[in-house]
Amino acid sequence: GAGVSQSPRYKVAKRGQDVALRCDPISGHVSLFWYQQALGQGPEFLTYFQNEAQLDKSGLPSDRFFAERPEGSVSTLKIQRTQQEDSAVYLCASSLVLGSYNSPLHFGNGTRLTVT
């Protein structure tokens, strides 16, 4: 497709379950980012990949959060032992090259995670 694709669009998990969220970036985009957006808030940075290398994971809130991009294209964000505070929209974004001004971020429509 032409844009960043995320699946599933909605995910309901019981507290303690593990979840996996998928992101298909725009073809050829080198950089991939994950953001977390709580209800009524702006997105917050989680982690960043350049191809398959995870160069920045400073925003991951705990060691229950894990992201990978093994072949430099599709990425998966995994949350282990989900907690209610993990409920949010998880946004994926990609960009062609490094440097946001010349290569802006394109966001997907997100996965809305609800932990009950």
Added chain:
Amino acid sequence: QQQVKQSPQSLIVQKGGISIINCAYENTAFDYFPWYQQFPGKGPALLIAIRPDVSEKKEGRFTISFNKSAKQFSLHIMDSQPGDSATYFCAASMDYGGSQGNLIFGKGTKLSVKP
């Protein structure tokens, strides 16, 4: 610590009016300031962006004004239309030096344009 402060939280404007949203930042190392538009159920979409070497950038009905000394920047939407009704986010980042894409977002402004 909120590094980008955005106001107002919500804004109601009549069709044809000017919408103004303000943001202030703290980190003087920021050198990239985009504005994003987000509709319900959708991801943020880039509207317009500016670097600190210019004081204003205009694209169609959208203008960013930038005041480096005051560490403030604002979005002006001229001739506001009902289709502009959305949530707007300002953001900032250090575009180089290993922090590419680590955008710090404001909390958003919900704009409603009344017909």
